[in-house]
Amino acid sequence: MQIALSQINYTIGDLDGNVDRMVVDIRRARSEGADLIVFSELSICGYIPKDKLNYNSFIERCSDAVERIKREADAIGVLIGAPVFSNLKNGKRLRNAAILLHNREVVAEVYKTLLPTYDIFDEYRYFEPNTAFQVVEFNGKRLAITICEDLWNLEVPGLYPVNPMDELAKQEPDIMINLSGSPYSYNHVDDRKMRMCNNASHYNLPLVYVNQVGANTEILFDGGSMFIDATGTIVEELNTFEEDFRLVDWSANATYTKDANDFHDNDIELIHDAIVMGIRDYFGKMKFRSAIIGSSGGIDSALVHALAAEALGAEQVTAVLMPSKYSSEGSVVDALKLAENLGSKTYTLGIQPMVDSVNHTLSDAFAGMESNVTEENIQARSRGLLLMAMSNKFGHMVLNTSNKSETAVGYATLYGDMCGGLSPIGDLYKTQVYAMSRYINRDREIIPIEILEKAPSAELRPNQKDSDSLPEYDLLDRILALYIEEQRGWQEIVRAGFDEETVRRVVKLVDRNEYKRFQGAPILRISHRAFGAGRQMPLVAHYFN
């Protein structure tokens, strides 16, 4: 049997567009001799449509879209994903379904059993889990069809009390097919490959695994669809971070070889590709073409500028320099040099007259009071205001330039430097920002070396350095990773060998700044614990972890 793997960049809710794109691949597969084409989870509507699923009209339009695909399922089997109404007497109103279409008919409907509800996933919010297991006969073969998480419960102990593939294995299938919606994170790619290979070897069955690709708001999908043989060896692997199509010539007893399984987690190159795709897709799907960035001459805005230039084209990125009396001359020079290296347009808008005007307006109210963080925030918010005005007037989207370290400890001004429609590096710790900046410069100096070498500073008061307020980033980031990614309590972190006072201070800063992150821009997710939907903390919580 010839099986086509179709890895597509779906747009959530764009049912017509998604179906048009799927039809292209169905026709191609048929013309190339495929017996079956496999798409990814919820391919009809894109993964994951969230509360759009609560609208009956949405489910009905998805059903119409399945009808369109059905008409194309002629002389080829088509396996798609779609939300469908449940026909059970009790339970939630929807199922997460894989639908096999053939000869313009629905041949089988299979429902997802294991509904991920953790991190960014919330599927039990919408779907009733499957409890009945049945392999599907197709072209004389027995297909064990599962959906994403269904193959993620092989390890003991499992997250779920049931393992769907154990049930299907009893019915002696010939092959496993998994429709997936599995997002990228820098430690997820290897994990996913390992788990899928383990499934193949455990059940001694080949596995067709199809994932979607592309970004939906903050969630990045790398694709990386695979065909794995029954020994657990990856035979075919589709490209990452782009659409792809592959025809697999499968017969149950064939053997394949491949030089090596190319595992490469934690790779700055992959993270880079993920973020570039994330920017490009957010702009493309939001129908924005151009970005605007507050360019401070620091490394964060420099990296965002470089990444945006790659995603959108340098000519579509405008850098706005907004020096104050505390800005060093170097900052302006460096920011201009960066824009020149990239070929982006710049504006320079001095903020001092505006800041002076604000201070004058407040002078009676603040009479006799010391200058403090208020005045620093006024500068940051003046810049935010000017950026947003430029955005409004020219139709550029503001890119936020915050990194994960400062977002974590609240070293940022709400409505000031926290402005923006998208946060491209909000899931990169400062140390990762440096690593990626060096990667950007791998062939030539794009980010001026001066930016990489100077000490980080917000430049909101004379001679300010980040290290005046925060531990050095090497140390800070290690504590943050233990607290945020690893979810260790402060005492555990101290036991891991860190200074107690520092740990307590950092953890308290993280907790106290939930309120700021609550109002932050969407952050492109590249770790397994990004701020946003993946980490849902109460704002009011008198608990020191």
Next chain:
Amino acid sequence: MQIALSQINYTIGDLDGNVDRMVVDIRRARSEGADLIVFSELSICGYIPKDKLNYNSFIERCSDAVERIKREADAIGVLIGAPVFSNLKNGKRLRNAAILLHNREVVAEVYKTLLPTYDIFDEYRYFEPNTAFQVVEFNGKRLAITICEDLWNLEVPGLYPVNPMDELAKQEPDIMINLSGSPYSYNHVDDRKMRMCNNASHYNLPLVYVNQVGANTEILFDGGSMFIDATGTIVEELNTFEEDFRLVDWSANATYTKDANDFHDNDIELIHDAIVMGIRDYFGKMKFRSAIIGSSGGIDSALVHALAAEALGAEQVTAVLMPSKYSSEGSVVDALKLAENLGSKTYTLGIQPMVDSVNHTLSDAFAGMESNVTEENIQARSRGLLLMAMSNKFGHMVLNTSNKSETAVGYATLYGDMCGGLSPIGDLYKTQVYAMSRYINRDREIIPIEILEKAPSAELRPNQKDSDSLPEYDLLDRILALYIEEQRGWQEIVRAGFDEETVRRVVKLVDRNEYKRFQGAPILRISHRAFGAGRQMPLVAHYFN
């Protein structure tokens, strides 16, 4: 048997504080002769601690807190709620437990079966559901102990395939006890009473129902704990929106009477009480004492001012008037009169010099371009900046003054009038804002009548009226309620008798403005579909519902 119902305002994660408060009621109950005291769901840590539950250290500290309660469970049974580690081989690592303590021992642990995962609820994110059912023997009686949602599946068809009380009923219990964490919404109170009464009469058993009270960030709990007899009649009902304690003298064959079951949904008084409690608790639990409000002379800021004055004391609320050249004289007069009626301090900060300075800074960049929404937003953001500066300098929390109608259609400026630490009326449609303002004025004119009578205007350009940009609020709010609360698609709304063009326009505005709401302040939830965690829409979604 004498049973004490303890309705407490817990603070999330304040384990020591919560236990201290519980101990007070345990001692009181014992001294008043109670055999058993019942607390609400997850009482040890407060409902709902969200991703704090992911930290093992948090669960361990909860366990320590249970130990403290255990030592108090002397000569009285104590039924509490707490998260506990699961001892199952597979499944999620936690259970949502009710723990019965007696004679300083754990007598029984009962786990929640039905895990609400919809709207603001996300319990399957954390807990493994129960599948084993056992009544608990105590003092010669058989207690059917359930946790909140477990009693919400009586209706057919049910949201869940299993009904825990059906299983427990087979074991011939003498009484039902439900530990609840059931939030207020204006159509939920009657529903809850009806469902609990139906449970009592259906199983022919009395029901002790204990809910928590108080606000945790945006979620408001009304309390309203009850004792219902086996005929389904409410015998005792605890106060709403405040802590309460009641001793119920129960024997299985007693009969009770009460004049009437006082059902009063959709009552502006209850909504008012809910919001006042929400403001008070957010400030109290965040350890803020004072608020600052941008007072425009319009009805939204007037209502927020009045509510905040009630919650915090008028002297703790500062009103900042920030007129521009487009502000009418009436606006300033009305805002000052409001502050005088309430007894709040005011500042007047004219924004024109600042706005002129911004426009001057941008004059080269904007040369030759028409004035448009950019310049309106500059005014709104200038006000936001000044308010935040006042907040920073004086330590007042900014209260956002947006209502649900404008939040829905995006008739608000991000980082401008969308500023604030809390949005007290963001779940009130404009028509409800008027109704509540009239309620505020029920005894005397607090909100000047001029504010109630003038046409709504943002005053960002000459002679601007909201109705220039939006349908009249009476019409707008009806369409919004169908789209947001009722989750009807636009075609359904048109079929309900609304003009197609208007409906399409409104629905598109709601969809297009997800990105603004993503960065909005937490909104006190008083409806069953508030913006925030209860309505999770993708930002990128090419689907027109």
